[in-house]
Amino acid sequence: MLRNTSTGYGRVAIAFHWTMAILIIGMLAFGLYMTTLPPTDPATFQLFQLHKSIGFIVLTLAILRLVWRLLNPSPKLPEGMHPLEKLAAHLGHIGLYALIFAMPITGWFMVSASPWGIPTVLFNIQPIPHLPVPEALGTKEQAEAFFKLLHEYGAYLLIALVVVHVAAAMKHHFIARDDTLKRMVSTKPARSES
Numbered sequence: 747m748l749r750n751t752s753t754g755y756g757r758v759a760i761a762f763h764w765t766m767a768i769l770i771i772g773m774l775a776f777g778l779y780m781t782t783l784p785p786t787d788p789a790t791f792q793l794f795q796l797h798k799s800i801g802f803i804v805l806t807l808a809i810l811r812l813v814w815r816l817l818n819p820s821p822k823l824p825e826g827m828h829p830l831e832k833l834a835a836h837l838g839h840i841g842l843y844a845l846i847f848a849m850p851i852t853g854w855f856m857v858s859a860s861p862w863g864i865p866t867v868l869f870n871i872q873p874i875p876h877l878p879v880p881e882a883l884g885t886k887e888q889a890e891a892f893f894k895l896l897h898e899y900g901a902y903l904l905i906a907l908v909v910v911h912v913a914a915a916m917k918h919h920f921i922a923r924d925d926t927l928k929r930m931v932s933t934k935p936a937r938s939e940s
């Protein structure tokens with residue numbers, strides 16, 4: 747099994763990171779774009795279906811990644827970092843994980859609450875059941891509006907966290923000149939096979 751050590755990430759962790767980075771940034775742009783299109787156009791409907799399908803792939807990858815991470819703890823942050831910087835990094839990572847789960851889950855609740863009852867069919871192949879929506883949220887319209895708001899503001903928060911995350915990676919690479927970014931690109935600095 748290939749896995750990370752105390753100084754580097756393994757191939758699986760690197761593959762999860764970049765696959766999910768592409769999917770999530772793509773989904774943020776995709777979501778913002780598709781909501782500007784005429785809602786009754788059949789082409790828009792297909793895009794919404796695709797958005798939902800890719801969202802379920804992200805949710806599946808997020809679960810697998812979290813399990814992988816719990817079994818293979820991440821390497822330590824660089825020694826030279828101030829304790830407050832380390833705390834900010836940990837909080838940022840927790841926030842990213844939370845939103846990576848929250849986006850597909852709020853999207854799933856949103857379509858489950860919709861009074862239109864539009865089915866979700868994964869890539870037009872596998873039907874996905876609707877989630878039970880708590881009655882405390884009011885009518886279907888109210889529940890849908892609630893989850894839509896969470897999905898929309900969750901997206902803005904996720905965009906902000908991704909920007910900070912990328913800026914921090916750049917700071918490590920170009921200003922602190924440590925291995926933080928390099929070790930998420932290659933296993934070479936701390937490769938271990940066991």
Ligand code: HEM
Nearest residue numbers: 773774777778781798801802804849850853854857898901
């Ligand atoms: C990584 C996962 C996801 C990301 C990053 C994401 C992102 C977004 C963004 C940025 C928007 C536009 C928000 C707005 O301006 O109103 C959006 C809209 C939407 N998303 Fe997602 N989404 C994800 C997963 C899902 C899933 C799994 C579903 C459903 C199963 C879903 C259903 C929808 C729907 C129906 C809309 C349109 C809301 C409207 O009617 O305005 N999303 N998404």
